[in-house]
Amino acid sequence: MTDKQDNIFTDWLDQHLGLIMHIVRAYAIVPEAREDLFQDILLQLWLSIPNFKGNAKETTWIYRVALNTALVWNRQEKRRQKHQTFLDSFKEIDSQNAGNDSIENLEIINKLYIAIRQLPKTESSIILMHLDGLAYQEMAEVLGITASNVGVKLNRAKKSLGRLMKGLIDDL
């Protein structure tokens, strides 16, 4: 049975993978959700094979299992509870401020954030504090290390940042 089941399954994948991909792409947006849904549909399809007696067309059967899995089947995945919020959604903040500032500056800041996120977390926190204008002594108090150590680390972090933003900043 299991061998036969695997063979049918392989055939179905060969011929009808497109159908499944369409459903996955229509009902799950981010890549992680897509992988989850895709794997879930494949599992349910594989489990359904012993019930497939040839009295239904293959495409009908596959569509049923895939749509039922996407729409009806209660996946374990936790739904995010909607909670009361005290601020305008973060999504709007970025666009909202486009008027206040030049678009060029906004783009620079965006690139800066992308670079900062690629630094090791402690280096990025030093860069953030430096950008916000904290003195070495203050940074040392936040981090719990000596001021001279802060200097060493800040230089290293600036160099990493310079590599990540090549062409944008000249003096790093």
Added chain:
Amino acid sequence: MTDKQDNIFTDWLDQHLGLIMHIVRAYAIVPEAREDLFQDILLQLWLSIPNFKGNAKETTWIYRVALNTALVWNRQEKRRQKHQTFLDSFKEIDSQNAGNDSIENLEIINKLYIAIRQLPKTESSIILMHLDGLAYQEMAEVLGITASNVGVKLNRAKKSLGRLMKGLIDDL
């Protein structure tokens, strides 16, 4: 105590919200994670006020709490377990096929998916099956309704789709 705590907190928010926003933006990427982290930092900051005796500078204190919350504090939020995967990441699929097909077509398909996702879920499943070339009778078997009902629903779904893709499809 609580009133005094709330006053200090309000002051801090007025003067140092920028610092917190920088940290949130640097350590959380998607809007939902940002809201979570932001709320978490505000909570920890508020809870820390009774321990704030004025022996530290305000900015130092706020930076400590915010960075510790972002980097060290173990939020309840479940980390996604990395699981063994049997396919190339979905992220790569879309770009990978750019060579096979004209970019114009890819864009049309993308717009189509965006429109499909805005339809009610049953309408979108009818559209998907129709695009994949299923006959009315097959669609009826998948959905468990009559073929004539499929016809009615397909027409309605096509009209909704036409409205969502105005200017792209002429005959809907």
Added chain:
Amino acid sequence: MTFDDLRTTWQSQASACQPKIDLPVLLQILQRAKRDFAAMILRRDVLEVAIAFLMFLVFLNDYSDSREWPLLLLASSCLFVGGFMVIDRFLQKRKAPKLFDPLQSCIKESLTAVNHQIWLLKNVFWWYLLPPGIGVLTHYCYIGFKIIPTLESTGAAFGIVCFVCVVGITMMIFWWVYNLNQNAVEKELLPRKQELEQLLENLQ
């Protein structure tokens, strides 16, 4: 562009836009997922029932030692809860939604299952908490009335405090279990029910 053009574009795309699948790894993952799922079901179905029957045996044995009738009440309440769960799960398993059914049937089957689940949890007090609750409280009272009168005054006062504490803690645990269940109804089952009803309505 007409809708038929769109369909042609769509279908030409379909064949191109397929991920490469590592079939042996996939089959291995499916096997494991099936095993995990079966183990999860077994754990869920067997463990609670096994604990109920185990406690039935323990209380029955205690009764055969001490001949205190409240123990018999406790034992039979455990048997009732265990039996109720076995029968309910057996009946529900026969009606589980089949994902290879047409959508409309599958939605209806899922809706029936969710409605039953809601009924079960909403009434958790009557079939899960009340029977052992009566048993436990009777047992406490029986012991209290037997021991406290035999003690001298300070001992009796201490006995009464102990009695109140024990009853209070027990009530707290029961209340907590009750709340857990009602929370699950509010936050998970009712939204799910609405979702399914919406789907069914759109299909009719």
Added chain:
Amino acid sequence: MTFDDLRTTWQSQASACQPKIDLPVLLQILQRAKRDFAAMILRRDVLEVAIAFLMFLVFLNDYSDSREWPLLLLASSCLFVGGFMVIDRFLQKRKAPKLFDPLQSCIKESLTAVNHQIWLLKNVFWWYLLPPGIGVLTHYCYIGFKIIPTLESTGAAFGIVCFVCVVGITMMIFWWVYNLNQNAVEKELLPRKQELEQLLENLQ
């Protein structure tokens, strides 16, 4: 563009890029979050300990009725587990990481807490499972040896089957609890420990 220009741009942006906060709602949410957190801690710290002490009282009472010494063993194992948890949590609470400390201290405090948690769960067998396990098994054997010899042959066979089943189910439950704890170490605590160690290393 120099780094200082970048910093100027950054700081000019900073004042503009602030969300509007609904302060009364925010304060309300914070109050509620604090309350929820306190309730969660209370539930976690109190419930398990309360159950352990409750079972201690129940077994002690059973012993005072029947004078079977294995019940005394069971009672004292429950007392041991409850006491162990109370003392451990009291000691740990005094060393909890303080988020307003400098980063390096806070990371170290968190690392200590995680290491202790790992030690606790890895050794869950010795302080949480073994004491009541010995008590329960002794109790079963005591009852078995007392009852089975008094039965005629088919009754004795049935008694032995019951005995094996009960012991098996108990072992299964203990094994399941043990596995839950080891899984938590593997999937949550060890990755967290690595993360913290990495942070500390980058800071030194």
